[in-house]
Amino acid sequence: MTTAHGQDxxxxxxEIILDHYKNPHGKGLREAHPDHTAEVHHVNPTCGDEVxxxxxxxxxxxxxxxxxAVGCSISQASxxxxxxxxxxxxxDEAMEIHQEFLTLMQxxxxxxxxxxxxxxxxxxAGVAKFPARVKCALLSWMAWKxxxxxxxxxxxxxxxxxxxxx
Amino acid sequence: xxxxxxxPELAVIRKDFPIxxxxxxxxxPLVYLDSANTSQKPQVVIDTMVDHLERHNANIxxxxxxxxxxxxxxxxxxxxxxxxxxxxxxRDEVIFTKNASEALNLVANTLAWAxxxxxxxxxxxxITEMEHxxxxxxxxxxxxxTGATLRWFGxxxxxxxxxxxxxxxxxxxxxxxxxxxxxxxxxTINPIAEITRKAHAVGAIVVVDASQAAPxxxxxxxxxxxxxxxxxxxxxxxxxxxxxxxxxxxxxxxVLDALPPFLGGGEMIETVRMEASTYAGIPHKFEAGTPPxxxxxxxxxxxxxxxxxxxxxxxxxxxxxxxxxxxxxxxVKGLTVLGPLDAASRGGAISFELDGxxxxxIAQVLDSRGVAVRAGHHCAKPAHARFGVQSSTRMSSYLYTxxxxxxxxxxxxxYTRSYFKLD
Numbered sequence: 001m002t003t004a005h006g007q008d009x010x011x012x013x014x015e016i017i018l019d020h021y022k023n024p025h026g027k028g029l030r031e032a033h034p035d036h037t038a039e040v041h042h043v044n045p046t047c048g049d050e051v052x053x054x055x056x057x058x059x060x061x062x063x064x065x066x067x068x069a070v071g072c073s074i075s076q077a078s079x080x081x082x083x084x085x086x087x088x089x090x091x092d093e094a095m096e097i098h099q100e101f102l103t104l105m106q107x108x109x110x111x112x113x114x115x116x117x118x119x120x121x122x123x124x125a126g127v128a129k130f131p132a133r134v135k136c137a138l139l140s141w142m143a144w145k146x147x148x149x150x151x152x153x154x155x156x157x158x159x160x161x162x163x164x165x166x
Numbered sequence: 167x168x169x170x171x172x173x174p175e176l177a178v179i180r181k182d183f184p185i186x187x188x189x190x191x192x193x194x195p196l197v198y199l200d201s202a203n204t205s206q207k208p209q210v211v212i213d214t215m216v217d218h219l220e221r222h223n224a225n226i227x228x229x230x231x232x233x234x235x236x237x238x239x240x241x242x243x244x245x246x247x248x249x250x251x252x253x254x255x256x257r258d259e260v261i262f263t264k265n266a267s268e269a270l271n272l273v274a275n276t277l278a279w280a281x282x283x284x285x286x287x288x289x290x291x292x293i294t295e296m297e298h299x300x301x302x303x304x305x306x307x308x309x310x311x312t313g314a315t316l317r318w319f320g321x322x323x324x325x326x327x328x329x330x331x332x333x334x335x336x337x338x339x340x341x342x343x344x345x346x347x348x349x350x351x352x353x354t355i356n357p358i359a360e361i362t363r364k365a366h367a368v369g370a371i372v373v374v375d376a377s378q379a380a381p382x383x384x385x386x387x388x389x390x391x392x393x394x395x396x397x398x399x400x401x402x403x404x405x406x407x408x409x410x411x412x413x414x415x416x417x418x419x420x421v422l423d424a425l426p427p428f429l430g431g432g433e434m435i436e437t438v439r440m441e442a443s444t445y446a447g448i449p450h451k452f453e454a455g456t457p458p459x460x461x462x463x464x465x466x467x468x469x470x471x472x473x474x475x476x477x478x479x480x481x482x483x484x485x486x487x488x489x490x491x492x493x494x495x496x497x498v499k500g501l502t503v504l505g506p507l508d509a510a511s512r513g514g515a516i517s518f519e520l521d522g523x524x525x526x527x528i529a530q531v532l533d534s535r536g537v538a539v540r541a542g543h544h545c546a547k548p549a550h551a552r553f554g555v556q557s558s559t560r561m562s563s564y565l566y567t568x569x570x571x572x573x574x575x576x577x578x579x580x581y582t583r584s585y586f587k588l589d
Binding site for chain 1 (some may be wrong): 524
């Protein structure tokens with residue numbers, strides 16, 4: 001049965017999202033460097049989705065993002081896309097991509113995504129129409145921003161508590 | 167299709183609930199299987215509340231005019247109806263609260279304060295691993311604040327309380343045992359009488375979270391033998407076809423009298439001087455401020471409605487639907503039900519996992535087919551952790567649920583499997 005609602009469902013679960021869900025990129029926690037890596041743990045308290053995420057920065061470049069996550073297809077696929085988009089970029093560039101993704105997700109479906117910037121991330125445009133799922137898509141992105149801020153500010157060595165509610 | 171035990175007037179009952187007539191996006195009929203989350207409301211509850219607001223609205227117990235008298239009478243009549251619904255030995259033992267959480271917090275807070283029942287260092291409070299967060303966190307707060315120790319019953323693999331260590335767990339240090347009557351996640355019905363007998367034997371009080379029990383089990387507190395009768399019972403209005411914003415704490419007069427007041431304010435006092443005050447007797451001692459008046463009146467209409475249909479008949483209906491649902495769900499490949507598999511020993515909330523699809527994704531696909539369920543941890547994270555799962559999908563039925571809605575759920579789950587290309 002194809003209904004208006006059924007089409008929305010296909011907009012939500014784009015093939016790209018389901019592909020990332022089944023074969024996530026960069027998944028698994030990789031070794032931390034004491035001075036260049038921060039680890040954070042973010043949860044979505046309403047649904048229980050969780051991500052533990054490590055960011056490794058070196059000379060202003062995002063060298064690696066590694067993560068261990070449990071959650072729905074949207075949250076898992078979004079972590080995978082995050083990994084693809086920010087690893088190898090300068091922190092400044094990565095922050096711009098982050099902002100672009102945030103704007104897309106908070107746009108309630110009215111923002112036209114820029115494929116040159118967001119690549120596979122454009123598949124999440126449909127998610128923005130489902131308010132309950134926006135937090136799923138943003139979980140790992142918010143964790144990444146938090147961890148990156150911690151490495152940049154040197155909070156790593158102080159062993160700052162990385163537990164944060166999304 | 168007809169199942170043994172279904173309410174004979176099911177078609178008529180469904181007509182009492184106007185929301186069941188509505189359609190969702192794409193013109194799909196609503197299949198509402200989220201009643202353990204909140205139940206739908208019959209027309210009589212809606213009309214009673216509208217009529218009160220249109221014709222009788224006034225503050226209660228303090229307005230010296232005709233509307234005030236009508237409003238007070240309606241509010242107190244609602245207390246009588248609730249007392250009748252649970253078989254309270256005394257209508258003044260029925261305290262109106264905001265919800266079940268507030269009722270449980272009322273008890274857990276007042277037990278921390280000076281009084282005959284005060285909990286302190288060396289005392290123990292016992293709960294269970296299958297509690298809703300609202301029956302865990304208040305007791306964590308109580309024990310942390312008083313230096314008492316929090317202990318709990320674990321669960322067996324089939325989702326029942328593990329009672330093997332009951333004699334060690336409930337001992338002379340135990341001051342409070344607080345547990346759910348029916349689990350909101352596993353559906354398990356707990357042996358309240360047996361546990362209460364043990365607790366009373368060591369002088370502990372028993373608090374029962376009846377949020378899931380009150381909607382589906384006949385409750386007659388006065389008929390329980392004293393040694394098996396809990397001391398305090400909490401439930402919420404919105405799960406028994408009443409409105410939100412109103413809950414109930416029933417407590418035995420002896421225990422309620424022994425607890426100090428909870429919130430201070432208007433209506434809970436006897437007299438107030440600048441130096442100190444004296445307090446009203448129950449129930450007003452625990453009802454500071456203007457209460458949720460129209461909500462209480464709506465709840466009175468709700469329990470009256472359930473009483474007319476009969477809680478025995480509603481319980482049989484729930485069991486019939488639950489049995490049918492357990493059968494249907496287990497026919498879905500890769501689906502595992504969490505909790506007891508025997509409809510007779512469980513309530514109408516059934517949580518399950520489906521291999522390869524996350525509960526949020528299941529709920530999303532079901533919603534696109536008009537089927538409303540809950541997905542997540544259902545405010546029972548420890549119970550999920552016990553079974554090694556992070557979240558689950560939960561269907562829950564009520565007196566208006568039809569077998570064809572269970573069929574729609576099963577069909578939508580099959581569709582979910584195909585949508586996510588399983589097998």
